Amino acid sequence: MELCRVGCYVELIQYISRSKENSVNNGQEPLVRLVDGQTRKVAADRAAVPSPVQHPSETRRFIAGIYNLSTPQRKRPEPMMKIESAEILLPSKGIAEDVEFWTSAALGLGFRMDTIYPADDPQVATLTGHGGLRMRLDKAAPITGPATVRLLCSDPDSEFQARELTSPSGTRVELVSAEAPMLRPPTEHAFIARRLKDNAPWIVGRAGMHYRDLIPGRLGGAIIASHIRIPDAGPVPDNVHYHTVGFQLIHCHAGWVRLVYEDQGEPFILRAGDSVIQPPQIRHRVLESSGGLQVIVEVGVPAEHLTTIDHVMTLPTPNYRPDREWDGQKFVHSRLEDAVWGPWRVPGFEARDTGVEDGTKGVAAVRVVRPATGVEQAELVTSHDSDILFTFVLSGSCTLHGEGQGSQTLSEGDAYTLPPGHKTCLTDCSADLSLLEVSLPGRFNTIVHPHDKLPV
């Protein structure tokens, strides 16, 4: 190993000599000869030798470390990198033409030039616009394929004649809507039963939460329903964010979670049995969850919707505005302790209304359903005309009979969707049966078929 170290040393000294032109080491015979004398052995051992560092200052530290040499150099603190700003690099075939493209009032792309050089034959120009996007147009930048700059417009159709432009140097410009479109696909109606024992996978999603899909296929993208677990108690690594969504329900099934919402006062605890409706784009944040297994049922319409982080707003906000509407919907907080029970749409059961139908102006309704006390179950066959009807079993058990679907026993954690016009019946309901039913729209008709036998 000693030989290896000598080899390293010589090789590195030689490197220093080369790097310092006309230095005292450069070309000095003893040093060069020593290299020559050991070259074969150094080469043979090279694989076992750490690669020499290829920077002169690091090389000196490397050598000093090997031989415990004291270095005459001053100890300087490692420089701290501080990023001051950022820019994208775009190749340019002609600075003047490109600057004209991006800055001209006639085209109206809204950029301004900040720097350009050299003045006599510009090779580089930097431009900024739209809240800080900085572009560096550089004639020396490698051309690796056309880059695309997306400009987010409030109304691109009215402001621009084309939805796509190309700069003189080939950069594509897309003019798109600043508002992310929320596409609500038509519902593909289906009878779907998802049981907990089917062992659908728990997927690690946003903010470390675990999601189990309750509606495979999601009715063609019309709805997503998730069974959510937060595995660790304590603070949740969430940001202030919002969802571009048509309807969204959070129901706490077990444990508790601390939440805060825009213009809805101080953070509060959502306890087991409580629900909230998150109106479209209301800013909110999950702050903390209880110990043990935390379970939430979340329903969103449509299935695929955008979640946006709000880096500016801090919660809670100073104003308390319980009557504020977002896209026509109010924030609704339904507490189990305030529950008022009344008849359900199917005789023999009772339901607790959560106020969602009023809060969403009929977009949806959410009810908690249980067998009516002291009433014998009639085992009535029913159907409905709701576009979406989703049910989650909160507790207890029952048997669901569906036309052409046979029957299946359901218990806590199971879920099902019933298509409109489909005849079904609930039997064998345990006394502690509790169902969470979500419908879109909020108001729909239930048809009782008193003379029908149990559908099979």
Ligand SMILES: [Fe+2]
């Ligand atoms: Fe959220």
